[in-house]
Amino acid sequence: MTDHSHLSRTLRRQPKQQRGKKRVEKILDAAATVFDQVGYEAATTHQIAAQAGTAVGSLYQYFLDKAAIFKAMELRHTERVKAFWAQMSTPEIIQLPLRQMIHALVTAAAELFEQPVSRIVFVQFYTAREIFQSIDESMTQEAIDFLASLLHQRNLALSEARCSLLAEVCVHSSNAVILSALRNPDLAHRQQLMHQIEDLLVSYLGPHIGDSRVENVMNVMICPHCQSSQVNKNGFRRGKQCYLCKDCGKQFLETVCPG
Structure with a gap:
């Protein structure tokens, strides 16, 4: 999946040159900033254009309205999340010692949410679900399925049902901490919360997919x-x-x- 595959379908006009593609990305980042500052309902396309440093007419070349901009943000976040899952599904990651594997997952997730679009989409999903057009609870289930697959690959003795249950607890608890972190304006405290996710998952998953378990899997x-x-x-x-x-x-x- 390319970075623009689904997003391009939501645009009124397809940017053919790199300059146009960068303008679209700038508009999405600007929208994330405006939505963060004043909220989705109060935000206007004029504010978004001003934040992006472009004329509102240029914004309308690509987006019909504010809702279209937010839908494009949803799709951009979805593409990034799926790229994150693909990056983390390699044997090189799965076969790492547990602490290192979880560190790699949490670090990549933190980098994902450093991007304004992904941060705002994630927060809005839990605070203003009604504005979403493409992301729903099925994406949470996909995250659970992704993690369950990783757990099973680390310990083949675990049943699919057990892997799914463990993954469900991990995803929901991690999302709760991530939400708290992303809504905190203190960057240092935000980073501390993200680090706690690592400790939480290592402690919880250790008995099931700890390093001794991986050794058994490697023998299998x-x-x-x-x-x-x-x-x-x-x-x-x-x-x-x-x-x-x-x-x-x-x-x-x-x-x-x-x-």
Whole structure:
């Protein structure tokens, strides 16, 4: 998914040059600032244009009204979140020691919410749900599914139901702390709250996907035919994870792996 794939569909006019694309991004960031300062209801397109340093006529070239701007912000945030999930779903991240893995997740999330558009969209979702046009509760469920997948990959012995339950607790508790952090004007305290998420998740998940658990998973992920550890996931069969050995080319299910 490119950074402009879905957003481009909401624009009245497609920016063809880099200058136009930068102007659209500037308008979205300006809108985030204005919504933060005066609220969505009180904000006007003239205020947004002034904050962006552009004429209101230029704003209307791309956006029909304030609602269209906010919808574009929703789509921009969604694209960034999905890019974040893809970035965090690599074996290099999943197989890190637990503290390092959680640190990578929390750090990437903090960087995501440093962007004005994502910060405001996240806060507004919990304070003014009625203005949203594309984001709904299904995105929270996607976040739970994303984390549940990571948990299962770290400990294949955990059932899907257990992974989903653990992930649900992690997502909802993390979102509550993130919301508190993003609404706090004190940057230092905001950073402290984000760091507490790391401690919270490490403590909660340690008994289920701690480093000893990862060692067991690594033993499982060995080809039973040639004993190679160079294996890739290759879909599911009969409800079990299937692997493909890169060395011998044979496939196997997790239930027949040694360990």
